[in-house]
Amino acid sequence: MPPTAATNGNVWTTPPSLPAPQAALASAAAPCPPGQSGTCVYALGGVGATPGAVGTVMSYNRLTNAWSKLPSLPTSRSALTAASAPCPSGRAGTCVYAIGGYNGSVLATVESYNPATIAWSPVASMTTSHMDLSSAAAPCPRGQTGTCVYAVGGSVSGGVTASVESFNPVTNAWTTLPSMPTPRSGLAAASAACPPGETGTCVYAVGDFGAGGAAVGTLEALDPPATLD
Known part of the structure; x- marks a missing residue:
């Protein structure tokens, strides 16, 4: 249903579905591929109609209201996370990072997609393999500059983890950060203004399954400038 003046646009609409089913996938917003303008939504990996992880990558352009098929992930996987952040050192623009996941084993693999060149490149792997994790882009920890990608939980x-690490595109390196107070998997993460009493941008870890397997509603915030001296 299109937005109307009566609803002031506060309604859900139904753009075209993905060309093929994908579950346990990841998504991020980043510049559209060459020949298209604006910002696109990227859908990465997951599980398709048949068993096993897929490497499928699609982008949705709201201006054309259509999906485009893009080069597949070099490493097919499900239960991964994705974030958009500056491209690795030496490459201009914003890239999409595919992080961790599962394809028969838990992965530490990280790959970056450059919309400008329509190409995937490997970057440094995480220090620890994770699946069912989440990620967000936020200012780098103290002592580093620019925007980093944070991988959480x-x-x-060995089970559910509370680990947190950040990837710096300039140095192509991961940094281990203080663990979350609450170990959990299947969580969500986002960057936004910090809670009262703190300044700047924080990374929020939201929900999901704790170490005992029960769903949790815990919300915790990491202030990146306060994480390292």
Whole structure:
């Protein structure tokens, strides 16, 4: 249903569905591929109509109201996370990072997609393999400059984890940060203004399954400038 003056646009609409089913996938917003303008939504990996992880990558352009098929992930996987952030050092623009996941084993693999060149490139792997994790882009920890990608929580081979690490595109390196107070997997993460009493941009970890397997509603915030001296 299109937005109307009566609803002031506060309604859900139904753009075209993905060309093929994808579950346990990841998504991020980033510049559209060459030949298109504006910002697109990227859908990465997951599980398709048949068993096993897929490497499918699609982008949705709201201006054309259509999906475009893009080069597949070099590493097919599900239960991954994705974030958009500055491209790795030496490459201009904004890239989409595909982080962690599962394809028969838990992965530490990280790959970056450059919309300007329509190409995937490997970057440094996480220090720990994660699946069912979440991620967000926010200012880098103290002592580093620019925007970093934060990978939080998820599941590792030993169970649910509280681990947090950040990727710096300039140095192509991951930094281990203070763990979340609450271990959990299947959570969500977002960057936004910090809670009262703090300044700047924080990374919020929201919900999901705790170490005991029960759903949790916990909300915790990480202030990146306060994480390292």
